[in-house]
Amino acid sequence: MAKEMKNILVTGAVGQIGSELTMALREKYGAQNVVATGRKTEPSARLRDSGPFYFIDVTKHRTVREVVEKHNIDTIYHMAAILSGTGEKNPGLCWNVNMKGMIIALEIARELEMARVILPSSIAVFGEGCPQDLTPQETVLRPKTVYGITKVAGELICDYYVDRYGLDVRGLRYPGIISAETMPGGGTTDYAVEIFYEAIRVKKYTSFIGPETSLPMMYMPDCLKATIDIAEAPFSKLEHHSDFNVSGFSINPAELAAEIKKHIPEFEISYETDFRQAIAESWPNSIDDSAAREEWGWEPAYDLAAMTEDMLEKLQARFAEGTLYGESNDPK
Numbered sequence: 001m002a003k004e005m006k007n008i009l010v011t012g013a014v015g016q017i018g019s020e021l022t023m024a025l026r027e028k029y030g031a032q033n034v035v036a037t038g039r040k041t042e043p044s045a046r047l048r049d050s051g052p053f054y055f056i057d058v059t060k061h062r063t064v065r066e067v068v069e070k071h072n073i074d075t076i077y078h079m080a081a082i083l084s085g086t087g088e089k090n091p092g093l094c095w096n097v098n099m100k101g102m103i104i105a106l107e108i109a110r111e112l113e114m115a116r117v118i119l120p121s122s123i124a125v126f127g128e129g130c131p132q133d134l135t136p137q138e139t140v141l142r143p144k145t146v147y148g149i150t151k152v153a154g155e156l157i158c159d160y161y162v163d164r165y166g167l168d169v170r171g172l173r174y175p176g177i178i179s180a181e182t183m184p185g186g187g188t189t190d191y192a193v194e195i196f197y198e199a200i201r202v203k204k205y206t207s208f209i210g211p212e213t214s215l216p217m218m219y220m221p222d223c224l225k226a227t228i229d230i231a232e233a234p235f236s237k238l239e240h241h242s243d244f245n246v247s248g249f250s251i252n253p254a255e256l257a258a259e260i261k262k263h264i265p266e267f268e269i270s271y272e273t274d275f276r277q278a279i280a281e282s283w284p285n286s287i288d289d290s291a292a293r294e295e296w297g298w299e300p301a302y303d304l305a306a307m308t309e310d311m312l313e314k315l316q317a318r319f320a321e322g323t324l325y326g327e328s329n330d331p332k
Contacts, residue, residue, distance in 0.1 A: 012080030058101035158242035175216035
C-alpha cells in the first residue's frame with residue numbers, strides 16, 4: 001500500500017489545474033492539511049480563505065523547504081510550470097521554472113524522506129516519429145517545444161529518483177484540460193476553454209487551431225479524479241510511475257463548435273491559426289491510456305456531449321451572475 005497522505009503541498013496552486021486540485025484535496029483531506037502556494041498571481045478569495053496559502057518561488061530551494069518543514073509536509077503535488085504557448089515565447093523561463101522547480105521538489109522529498117511526489121507530465125512529450133492515432137504508452141519522444149522537452153526530461157529524472165533513491169514519484173501525461181472554473185494558462189489546447197466563454201459572451205469565436213486538428217482532451221472533474229487516484233494507488237501495482245497516458249476524448253475545433261451549436265444555435269466559429277497550430281500538429285490525435293486503466297483503474301466519466309452540457313450550464317450561470325471572468329463579465 002502507498003504511504004498515507006496527511007499534509008499536502010500544492011505548488012502552482014493558482015493555475016488552471018492547481019486551483020481546483022487544491023480545493024478538491026482540501027475537501028478530501030481537510031482544509032488545514034493542504035497548503036497552497038503560488039508565485040505572483042493573487043489567489044481567489046475562495047482559495048486564499050479556505051486554507052494555508054504562501055507566495056514562494058519554486059526555483060529557490062529555501063523558500064520551498066521552509067513551507068514544507070513548517071507544515072510537516074509528506075506529499076507534494078508539484079503543479080507549477082510554464083506551459084507550451086508561453087514557453088515558446090520565453091524558452092529560458094520555461095526551462096528554468098520547469099526543470100529547476102522539479103529538481104528542487106524531488107530533492108526536498110528525498111532529503112526529508114517524504115511519502116510521495118506527484119509531478120505531472122503532458123502529451124507535449126510526443127512529437128515527430130510517434131503514432132498520431134492511439135499514441136501508445138511507450139513510443140518515440142521527440143517534442144518540438146521547449147515545454148515538451150522539459151516534460152520528457154522530467155519523466156526521465158522522476159523515474160531516476162524512483163530507481164536510484166526509492167522515492168515514490170508519480171505522474172500523468174495530461175491532455176488538454178477543459179475547465180468551467182478557471183481561465184486557461186497559456187497552453188496550445190486553450191482554445192477548447194476560450195471557445196465556451198466567447199460562445200456565451202458574444203456567440204462567436206476565432207480559433208487559433210485549424211478546424212480538423214484533433215487533440216486529446218479531458219474535462220476538469222476527470223482530471224482531478226485521475227490526479228488524486230494515481231496518488232492513492234498502491235505503489236506495488238504500478239509498473240509505470242512518471243508517465244501514464246490518460247485521456248477523456250479527442251476532438252477538433254469543428255466538432256466542438258458543432259456540439260456547442262446544439263445548445264447555442266447562433267454560435268459561429270472562424271479560424272486564424274498562429275504558431276500554436278504547428279505545436280498542435282506535432283501532438284497526437286488520440287491517446288492509448290490502457291496502462292493507466294490496467295494499473296490503477298483509470299476510467300473517465302465525461303465524453304464530449306456530457307462535458308459540453310456541463311460547461312455551458314456552469315458558465316451561463318456565472319454569466320447571469322456577472323462573474324464569468326472572475327470579478328466581472330469583462331474579459332479585460
